[in-house]
Amino acid sequence: MIRARTASPRTARAINDRIALELLVERGPLTAARLRDLTGLSRPSVADLLGRLGRDGLVAVVGEAGEERRGPNARLYGLVGDRAHVAALDVRTHGVSLVLADLTGQIVGRAARPVPAGAHAQAREAVNGVLGTLEHTMRTAGVPAVHTAVLGAPGLADPATGALLPVTSLPGWHGDLLTALRRRLAAPVLLENEVNLAGLAEHRAGAVRDRDTFVLLWLGHGTGAAVVLDGALRRGASGGAGELGFLPVPGTGGLPSATDCDGGFHTLAASAAVCALARRHGLPAADADDASAAEEAVRAAGAADAGPSAAFLDELADRVAVGTAGVVAVLDPGCVVLGGEVGRAGGAALAGRVERRLRTLSPLVTEVRAATVTGSPVLSGALATALDTARRELFGTER
Template sequence: MTTARTASPRTARAINDRIALELLAEHGPLTAAGLRDLTGLSRPSVADLLDRLSRDGMVAVVGEAGEARRGPNARLYGLVAERAHVVALDVRTQSVALTLADLTGRTVGRAELPIDDDPAGSGSGAVTAVLDALSEAMRGAGVTAVHTAVMGAPGLADPATGALLPVSSLPRWHAALLTALRDRLNGRVLLENEVNLAGIAEHRLGAVRDRDTFVLLWLGHGIGASVVLDGTLRRGASGGAGELGFLPVPGTGGLPSATDCDRGFHSLAASGAVCALARRHGLPADEADDAPAAEAVVRAAAEADDGPRGAFLDELAERVAVAIAAVVAVLDPGCVVLGGEVGRAGGPALAERVGRRLRELSPLATEVRAATVGGSPVLSGALLTALDAVRDELFGPGR
C-alpha cells in the first residue's frame, strides 16, 4: 500500500494527486474505493482528489466496476488518455519502427519501414519516409500533437547535449532524422542509445524486474551493453558506457582502435562472427551474416543443443563469458542479461553455458539470464521512457 506523507495542505494535495495519477497509470481505471485502499486516504480526501483531477482534465469517469454495483461507488476513474501522446522510435541501420501511444500507454498507431538508402549518403529519402509514416499514423489516430518522442539509435548519445555523436560506421541519416523530428514536432524529442532502452525494457517488463543492479549485454548486428546500477541507468561521461564492441579480448589477432572495433569483442560475437562460427561447426548459416541470420542459427542450435550444435554453443559461450568476466571484474553487477537477437535466441541454453564458464573465470557470483522482452525491446524501452517523461511533467512535482 502507498501511504501519503504528512505535509502542508498544499503540498499534501500535490503529493496525493501524483500518487493517485501514478496508480491509475499503473493499474488502469479504479473506483474511489480502490484508490482509498491503495493510498490509505480517507473517503473525503479521495472524493476531493478526484474532483480536483477531473476539473484539471487529468481524470474522467470511464465506466462502472460491475453490473451488480450501481451508483457513484461503482464509477471507474481513469486517466484522460487523449491528454497527451508520445512517439517511440527504434532506428536501425536498415529499418525504422515507430509506435504512437496515448497517456495510458495504449498504442494508437504504428509503422515499420525498411530503409534502403546508402549509409554514406544524406539519407534524405529515409528521413522523408519516416516523417511521412509518422504523419500518417497521427492522422489515422486523430492525433494533432505529440508531447514527447524518444528515438533509440545505435551509437553514442551525448548526455549533455542530446546530440548523436558521429560514428563513421553508422548511417548519416540517423542524425538528420533526429534534427528533422525536432523541427517537425512541437514537443520534445529525446535521444537514447538503443541498448540502454533495451535495458530499461528488461528492467521494467522482462528478465530483471527483481534487480536494481545488472548489465544487459546486447548481442546482435553490433555489440553493446546497458549498465544499470542501484536502479539508475549509467551512461558515462560521454554517453559511451557499455561500448563493449571495442573491448580488447584474446582471440582477435590484434587490438581495436579508436575508430575501428573489428579487433575488439565485436569481431568475436557480432552477427557476422556468430554466423562464421556456425559454419565452422558445419551448421547452415545464411551468408548474409546479419542479425536475423545469426538469430536463426543460434535459435536452431539452442533448440537441438547436441552434437555440432552443442559444440557451437559451447564456443560461443566461451567468447561471451570472457567479455563478461571483464565487465564483472570492474562493476560486479551480480546479474548479466544476454539480450539482442543472438542473446534472446540462445535463451536458457546459451545463458547456462555462459554462466558456467563465467564461474570458472571470476570469483564474483554473477547470475546470467536470457532476455525475455518480446518484439522490439528498444521500442518498448523508448515508449516507457517517453511515458515517464510526459507523466513526470503532467502529474506534477508530487513526491
C-alpha cells in the same frame, strides 16, 4: 498501502494528486472507495482530488465496478488517455520502426519504414520518408500532437547535449533525423542508445524485474551493454558506458582503435562472427552475416543442442564469457542478461553455458539469464521512457 504525506495544504494536495495518478497507472481504473483504501485519505479528500484531476482533464469516469453495485460509489475512475500522446522510435542502420501510445500506455498506432542502403547517400530523402511515415501514422490514429518522443539509435548519445555522436558504421541520416524530428514535432525528442533502452525494457517487464543492479549484454549486428546500478541507468561521462565492442579481448588477432571496433569484442561476438562460427561447425548459416541470420543459426543450434550444434554453442559461450568477464571484473553486477537477437535466441542453452564458463574466469558469482522481452525491446524501452517523461510533467507536484 500508499500513505499520503503531511505537508502544507497546497503541497499536500499536489502530492496526493500524484499518488492517485500513479495508482491509476499501476492498477488501472479504480473506484473512489478503492482509492481511499490505497491512499488512506478521507472520503472528502478523495472527492476533492477526483474533482481537481477531472477539471485538469487527467481523470474521468470510465465505467462501473460490478453490475450489482450501481450509483456514485461504483464509478470507476481512470486516466484520460487522450490527454497526451507519446512516440517511440527504433532507428536502425536500414530503417525505422515506431509506435504511438496514449497516456495510459495503450498503443494507438505503429509503422515501419525501410531505408535501402542506396538511400544513405540521400540523407534528405531518407529523413523525409521517415517523417512522412510518422505523420501518416499520427493522422490515421487521430493523434494531433505528440507530447514527448524517444528515439533509440546505435551510437553514443551525449548526455550533456542530447546529440548523437555517430560511429563510423552509422549512416549520416541518423543525426539529420533527430534534428528534423525536433523541428517537425515541436516537442521534446529524447535520444537514447538502443542497448540502454533494451536494458530498461528488461528491467521494467522482462528478465530482471527482480533486480536493481545488472548488465544487459547485447549480441546482435553489433555488441554493447546497458549498465543498471542501484536501479539507475549509468551512461558514463560521454554517454559511452557499455560500448563493449571496443573492449580489447584475446583471440581476435588484433586490437580495436578509436574509430574501429574490429579487433575488440565485436570481432568475437557480433553477428558476422557468429555466422562464420556456425559455418565452421558445419551448421547452416546464411551468407548475409546479419543479425537475423545469426539469430536463426543460434536458435536452431539451441533446439538441437547435440553434436555440432552443442560444440558451436560451447565455443560461442566461451567467446561471450570472455567479454562478460571484463564487465564483471569492473562492475560486479551479480546478474548479466544476454539480449539482442543472438542472446535472446540462445535462451537457456546459451545463458547456462556462459554462466558455467564465467565461473572459471571470475571469482565473482554472476547469474546469467536470457532476455525475455518479445518484439522490439528497443521500442518497448523507448515507449516506457516516453511515458515516464510525459507523466512526470503532467503529474508533477507543481500543479
